[in-house]
Amino acid sequence: MEIRTYAPIWNQLKALPADVARAKGVSVTANRKLHPRIIKAVIKEKWMDLPYKIKLDPGHARMYHTSRGSILTFYLVQYQPAIAITAENV
Secondary structure, eight states, X not given: OOOOTTHHHHHHHHHXXXXXXXXXXXXXXXXXXXXXXHHHHHHHHHHHOHHHHHHHTTOEEEEEEEEETTEEEEEEEEEOOOOOXXXXXX
């Protein structure tokens, strides 16, 4: 199986511990003109990663990015659903 061009960025990001992925993230350096393409491709990698979605279920993750000069940084924040307090689970 051939590894897609932007898959290593996504793989690095999801492999980080949750607190590091949220605070530090993964940075890449590229020409600013390529930033929209890279962002779109990394979002697609996350979207296509079904095993990751199953692993997080019932939670979910959101990916954010910042750009400073030629440095593009991706962050991943994982969310877990709040447990509703009902008579059944008290």
